[in-house]
Amino acid sequence: MSGTSEGSTPAADLDRSAVTESDNQAPVRRDALEHLEYLEDPEGTEGAQGPHGIGGGPSAYRSVFASAPLAMAVVDREGLVTDANDALGTLLGGGSEDLVGRVAADLLDLASDARTWHAYREVLRGRQARLRCTRRLKQPDGRSLWTQVTVAPLDGDPSGVLLSVADISTHRDLQARLRHLQMHDPVTRLPNRTLFFERVSAALEAESYEESGTGRIGLCYLDIDGFKAVNDTLGHRVGDRLLAAVAERLTACAQEAGRNRPGVPLVARLGGDEFALLVEDSTGTEQLADLAESVLKALQAPFDLAGHRLNVSASIGVVERHAAGTTATGLMQAADTTLYWAKVDGKDRWTLFDPERNAHLMTRQALASTLRPAIERGEFRLEYQPLVGMADGRLRGVEALVRWDHPRFGLLPPNRFVALAEEDGSIVPLGRWVLATACRQARRWQVERPDEPPLFVSVNVAVRQVWDSDLVADVAEILAETGLDPHLLQLELTESAVMGSAGRPLQALQALSDMGVNIAIDDFGTGYSNLAYLSRLPVSVLKLDGAFVRGFQYEGAGAPPNPADQVVVEAMIDLAHRLGLTVTAECVETSAQATRLRSIGCDTGQGWLYSRPVTPDRISELLDSASYAVGNP
Numbered sequence: 001m002s003g004t005s006e007g008s009t010p011a012a013d014l015d016r017s018a019v020t021e022s023d024n025q026a027p028v029r030r031d032a033l034e035h036l037e038y039l040e041d042p043e044g045t046e047g048a049q050g051p052h053g054i055g056g057g058p059s060a061y062r063s064v065f066a067s068a069p070l071a072m073a074v075v076d077r078e079g080l081v082t083d084a085n086d087a088l089g090t091l092l093g094g095g096s097e098d099l100v101g102r103v104a105a106d107l108l109d110l111a112s113d114a115r116t117w118h119a120y121r122e123v124l125r126g127r128q129a130r131l132r133c134t135r136r137l138k139q140p141d142g143r144s145l146w147t148q149v150t151v152a153p154l155d156g157d158p159s160g161v162l163l164s165v166a167d168i169s170t171h172r173d174l175q176a177r178l179r180h181l182q183m184h185d186p187v188t189r190l191p192n193r194t195l196f197f198e199r200v201s202a203a204l205e206a207e208s209y210e211e212s213g214t215g216r217i218g219l220c221y222l223d224i225d226g227f228k229a230v231n232d233t234l235g236h237r238v239g240d241r242l243l244a245a246v247a248e249r250l251t252a253c254a255q256e257a258g259r260n261r262p263g264v265p266l267v268a269r270l271g272g273d274e275f276a277l278l279v280e281d282s283t284g285t286e287q288l289a290d291l292a293e294s295v296l297k298a299l300q301a302p303f304d305l306a307g308h309r310l311n312v313s314a315s316i317g318v319v320e321r322h323a324a325g326t327t328a329t330g331l332m333q334a335a336d337t338t339l340y341w342a343k344v345d346g347k348d349r350w351t352l353f354d355p356e357r358n359a360h361l362m363t364r365q366a367l368a369s370t371l372r373p374a375i376e377r378g379e380f381r382l383e384y385q386p387l388v389g390m391a392d393g394r395l396r397g398v399e400a401l402v403r404w405d406h407p408r409f410g411l412l413p414p415n416r417f418v419a420l421a422e423e424d425g426s427i428v429p430l431g432r433w434v435l436a437t438a439c440r441q442a443r444r445w446q447v448e449r450p451d452e453p454p455l456f457v458s459v460n461v462a463v464r465q466v467w468d469s470d471l472v473a474d475v476a477e478i479l480a481e482t483g484l485d486p487h488l489l490q491l492e493l494t495e496s497a498v499m500g501s502a503g504r505p506l507q508a509l510q511a512l513s514d515m516g517v518n519i520a521i522d523d524f525g526t527g528y529s530n531l532a533y534l535s536r537l538p539v540s541v542l543k544l545d546g547a548f549v550r551g552f553q554y555e556g557a558g559a560p561p562n563p564a565d566q567v568v569v570e571a572m573i574d575l576a577h578r579l580g581l582t583v584t585a586e587c588v589e590t591s592a593q594a595t596r597l598r599s600i601g602c603d604t605g606q607g608w609l610y611s612r613p614v615t616p617d618r619i620s621e622l623l624d625s626a627s628y629a630v631g632n633p
Helices: 027-040 059-067 086-092 104-108 114-124 169-183 193-203 206-210 227-234 236-258 285-300 328-344 355-377 418-424 427-448 463-468 471-482 504-515 546-550 563-578 591-599 616-624
Strands: 071-076 081-084 131-138 144-154 157-167 216-224 266-271 274-280 303-305 308-310 314-322 349-352 380-389 395-406 410-412 456-460 489-494 518-524 541-544 582-585
Touching (some): 071 086, 086 157, 104 157, 114 144, 144 169, 169 193, 193 206, 193 216, 193 266, 193 328, 216 236, 216 285, 227 236, 236 266, 236 274, 236 303, 274 285, 285 314, 285 349, 328 349, 355 395, 355 418, 355 427, 380 616, 395 427, 395 616, 418 427, 427 456, 427 463, 427 471, 427 616, 456 518, 463 504, 471 489, 504 518, 541 546, 541 563, 546 563, 563 582
Parallel strands (some): 456 489, 518 541, 541 582
Antiparallel strands (some): 071 081, 071 157, 131 144, 144 157, 216 274, 216 314, 266 274, 380 395, 395 410
């Protein structure tokens, strides 16, 4: 007898109902069992039967059993074949008589996996209704045969079970062809997104990387730079040919990368112009970097398609990490993020996933999603930094600086969230709150000290506040509610936002100036520096950017000062004074800087030399000093 099994079915090919206790069997098996039951006792009486109930039945039964096209055998409770028909003998490559006395499990490889073997023994012992499983058998001529094996008890005969074997090779071949069509891209013939994720999920299962391999996984996720332009200008037919040609080059890169290695990277088309190369059991980032470099190099050569010569490039996101603790979704999210970085960084390049950069991005997204609710919950607060007269050191005003007291990330400075607020428009309600709170506090200081010169308060205004809200009306309403004099309010706008303003922004600035509000240009000297335009703006204060002031800090420390900085700053101060403007120097940190700024006529200073941003109570303490003078913190 030459019928042998090729072993247990691979995990990917197992029938989902391989082991079942259900009566819902295929019609051929249900009909066969019912027919055998009828032939066993057609009149409902206990006819003469052999020792195993069926083997010694009437001649009509014997004839049907022997000639039935369905391969069958009777197996006793010990698992030995007591009777078999010719169809089973032919299927296994021998005669039916040669099967009698053989161990059925050995003939059909039922003991090759624990799940099937346990279920089979349960059926033999009468503790399970039936078993159905799929097995691939090897015939004497070398051909493989897919079969479905069913084991069910014999009705009325507790001493044996009926085993049937159906040839399902044609059905399996059809399933395989359908699966191939479902799992592969018709344009490039590469595995598609569904098959790719199956492979990724399988590679991330613990048993896949714990038994052997490196325990790591890598992924190159790429798309074609400017592919949409190819479709739009040359048509989808040329676009499809380009995708197919790219797929060929990627496959060649994968095959070359797999040379002298345990496996070849899987190349898949995920959709559109997106491709992925999956490296199982990767050896580290260097292997993935080499693969990404080879892909970029392979795509540099021009493509000749349908009379068109095309030059393309790709952006690639590279992820390499331990498989343990990684999910398919997490791996793809990291790859997608890294691909985006490669695009932002200039395209035609690969970028390696950076956990710190990703953490910053995730934090940024978390902040953006909670900004508006945080305004409503009152999570923001103001600190104030003194603005000090350079000539006498007296406290003249304060700049209001917003802080976000975040419940998760702690106290955040403006540079962590103001840009986000400008992007999503929440800067409008936030700016209105800052303005109202600062004016209310300035008015409180004034009321508490009616006999002292009042402090002015300076508030930063984003250009989007001018466009997306009625800033003039908001300021007028807040001044009226708080009772603060307009000349005690200073609004700061950056140079890049103010210079070149026309239309509504310029009208708003002019209306605020006419109201008595002071307008200051922040970070002056780093933007457009359109001096001719400056003379026509309703501006009263220039705030010199700290970059100019820092050039003064080495005086007296063993290094000569930068003469160019002093010339530039002195010229800007002289220009401002000739235009009737006052000048504030930012980032004053040393007494040497303060001395030089005072000598060239700077009006006010702001910086750590005088005070860091502090709470309103600390400002009140400074105001309680007799001279209002502010020294080193």
